[in-house]
Amino acid sequence: MTLSDFRVPTTTSLSALYAWPVIAISATVLLVASYTFYNLFLHPLRAVPGPRLWAASTIPYTVAWLSGSASYTIHALHQQYGDIVRVAPNRLSFTHPQAYQEIRGHRKSNQEEHSKDAAFYAISRQxxxxxxxxxxxxxxxxxxxxxxxxxxxxxxxxxxxxxxxxxxxxxxxxxxxxxxxxxxxxxxxxxxxxxxxxxxxxxxxxxxxxxxxxxxxxxxxxxxxxxxxxxxxxxxxxxxxxxxxxxxxxxxxxxxxxxxxxxxxxxxxxxxxxxxxxxxxxxxxxxxxxxxxxxxxxxxxxxxxxxxxxxxxxxxxxxxxxxxxxxxxxxxxxxxxxxxxxxxxxxxxxxxxxxxxxxxxxxxxxxxxxxxxxxxxxxxVPGQMPRICGPGGDIICGIHVPAGTGLEIWPYAVNHSARNFTEPDKFIPERWLPDEEYKGIRFDKQRHGAFQxxxxxxxxxxxxxxxxxxxxxxxxxxxxxxxxxxxxxxxxxxxxxxxxxxxxxxxxxxxxxxxxxx
Structure with missing residues (x-):
């Protein structure tokens, strides 16, 4: 080997060397941007209320889950956005009482059930x-x-x-x-x-x-x-x-x-x-x-x-x-x-x-x-026990939900919703008695079926x-x-x-x- 074998890279070869990382980063940015754009503007669930950041990516949902605060965070989202909230690009959370029947209720023999979400029940399939x-x-x-x-x-x-x-x-x-x-x-x-x-x-x-x-x-x-x-x-x-x-x-x-x-x-x-x-x-x-x-x-x-x-x-x-x-x-x-x-x-x-x-x-x-x-x-059980919308989609709480959508009911959010219970954050056992009023509080019991x-x-x-x-x-x-x-x-x-x-x-x-x- 002689000194002539040790060549200093030319400008062209240096450009090629650094081009691949740039291409990889650019492709990643483009992919993420496309994914985000689709979730926000083209996804079938784009019209469902919810925070834009949660609709764009699964990251906020995952962070809430891993922090142990998901029950409280999802409740806060329902307080802001209503009975149906898009909590991830392909996940909906419900607090309306009829969601129990339409998501988890008995189905006709010829109807596919909204099956358990494999992502959450992967270790419980047996x-x-x-x-x-x-x-x-x-x-x-x-x-x-x-x-x-x-x-x-x-x-x-x-x-x-x-x-x-x-x-x-x-x-x-x-x-x-x-x-x-x-x-x-x-x-x-x-x-x-x-x-x-x-x-x-x-x-x-x-x-x-x-x-x-x-x-x-x-x-x-x-x-x-x-x-x-x-x-x-x-x-x-x-x-x-x-x-x-x-x-x-x-x-x-x-x-x-x-x-x-x-x-x-x-x-x-x-x-x-x-x-x-x-x-x-x-x-x-x-x-x-x-x-x-x-x-x-x-x-x-x-x-x-x-x-x-x-x-x-x-x-x-x-x-x-x-x-x-x-x-x-x-x-x-x-x-x-x-x-x-x-x-x-x-x-x-x-x-x-x-x-x-x-x-x-x-x-x-x-x-x-x-x-x-x-x-x-x-x-x-504070967990959401999620289901996946069955083949052909379904009408749930008045909206069309595409097949494959995650369907969630978080008990804490349901039970603390002011749309379901009068003074929901107060401990008042009398709300379950036949009387309609207790100590000046008049109970609206029309949505008490939310308690399951x-x-x-x-x-x-x-x-x-x-x-x-x-x-x-x-x-x-x-x-x-x-x-x-x-x-x-x-x-x-x-x-x-x-x-x-x-x-x-x-x-x-x-x-x-x-x-x-x-």
Whole structure:
């Protein structure tokens, strides 16, 4: 090699060298500009109200989702733009009550349903939550046996056992022994934790024939802790799938730790179901239903379907009920007048705590409206549970929606809409009573059908009745024994929490004062 081999690039070769980055950048800018121009001026949804930035790109929607503030942000958009808002280039959000029927309601046999949004249910396609219409019908028919009236009557002693243990644990913390004498006293407890202990133990026994031991040990089982850790992780994966559809399986291979929480839950479910199936006794629990019931075509659940269904039942059947219980307890402690009404109803309605059961607590009507109002103000499941508009498009809330459009109903935005509820941000249980007026506030109830805490249609929550009786019995016994007061600033801010499909709740420290009786 000689010096002549080292040539200084000519002007022409330098130009060619720098031309490619310029071309790439220019092409990218042109592509983004074209995409934005199409979304703003040519897209079929261009006339739907909403912020221009959100219509132009999915970025604002994704940022809101990843920040845990989407429920509040979408609500603010509906306040500004109305019942129908374009929240992304190809996504609409609705707050009108009829949206539930037109998006999630029963369809005629020859009509395609508005299917679950694959971007949000990519990791749930094998269970009842994200299954196809055909598979959902089959899975629901089988699983419904575990939630039948007959099963619930058989489950009552089992459920009551854990509520008894909850009350025992609370009494231990509000009782001191001095010189052999027991004295009842005030104590501060974190009701967020205690409600979770209770609901997880109940669902553990119903799903696997054994509890998680949370109440026994007064702490979370490792599986329960994994569930809480997975909530935010799930939110991040949903955002990735939204931007890059079909990447979930690739992510599982590239970043296996991102799925470790769900894989661990499935492994736990498989192990516990195996132990439950080895029991020779017949029990009115979910495994009994999953292992014996058949769909109309004679098919039974595969073992993998049993595992993923049990994993979902544990997650959905415990965390959501505990969230609603914590919300009700918060509002009772926050509003002494409401608490007194509930306490009077409970304490005058029974001669003893032993009289309380599934049937007897159903007569507590004021407690029921307090529960409903708590779930309205603080929706149990704040996520939008999106659908995709079916083939051929549809007319939804008076507008034509093209096929493939994302259809969303955010419960927080629906429940806090002034078009649906009078004084929507106020906690007023009386709005659910027959009277049209309370303390000078006249309720417009024409759009109260917007309140759907257990979703709507053929895919509504299969555990609705179980959740209501659990909550009524736990709350009735809590109010029989204690008066509640919020104990610190963290409890005062309990409702101010982020959400990623579910709320990331903080502690609810409440001062329990034992009720004295003659």
């Amino acid at each position: 269970n009842i939550l994200g299954a196809s219409r055909e598979d959902h019908t089959r899975l629901r028919r089988i699983l419904s046996h575990g939630f039948s009236a007959k099963s619930m009557q058989g489950q009552q002693p089992m459920i009551t056992k854990y509520i008894d243990l909850l009350m025992q644990r609370l009494r231990e913390r509000t009782t001191t022994t001095k010189k052999g004498e027991k004295t009842r006293q005030e104590a501060v407890v974190d009701l967020t934790a205690w409600f979770n202990y209770t609901t997880f133990d109940i669902i553990g026994d119903l799903a696997f024939g054994e509890p998680f031991g949370c109440l026994e040990e007064s702490q979370y089982h490792p599986w329960v802790s994994v569930i809480f850790r997975s909530v935010k992780q799930l939110g991040i994966m949903l955002a990735v799938e939204l931007w890059f559809p079909g990447t979930v399986n690739l992510l599982r291979k590239v970043v296996p730790t991102a799925f470790s929480a769900m894989d661990m839950q499935t492994a736990h479910a498989h192990e516990r179901i195996s132990r439950r199936l080895q029991l020779e006794e017949s029990r009115p629990d979910f495994v009994e239903a999953m292992a014996t019931a058949m769909s109309e075509d004679g098919r039974m659940l595969t073992r993998h379907e049993m595992d993923v269904s049990a994993r979902l039942l544990v997650f959905a059947g415990s965390e959501t009920t505990a969230t609603s219980l914590a919300a009700v307890a918060y509002f009772l402690a926050k509003y002494p007048v409401v608490q007194k009404k509930v306490a009077d109803e409970v304490r005058s309605g029974f001669a003893s705590e032993a009289e309380m059961n599934f049937s007897s607590v159903s007569k507590l009507q004021y407690l029921l409206v307090v529960m409903d109002e708590a779930m309205r103000v603080f929706p149990t 805490p257990f979703s709507f249609g053929p895919r509504n929550c299969i555990g609705k009745n179980l959740a209501y009786v659990e909550m009524r019995l736990i709350l009735a016994r809590l109010m029989w024994n204690y008066d509640l007061v919020l104990a610190d600033e963290a409890a005062e801010r309990f409702l101010d929490c982020p959400c990623f499909a579910l709320w990331l709740k903080g502690p609810l420290n409440v001062r329990l004062t034992p009720v004295t009786r003659d």
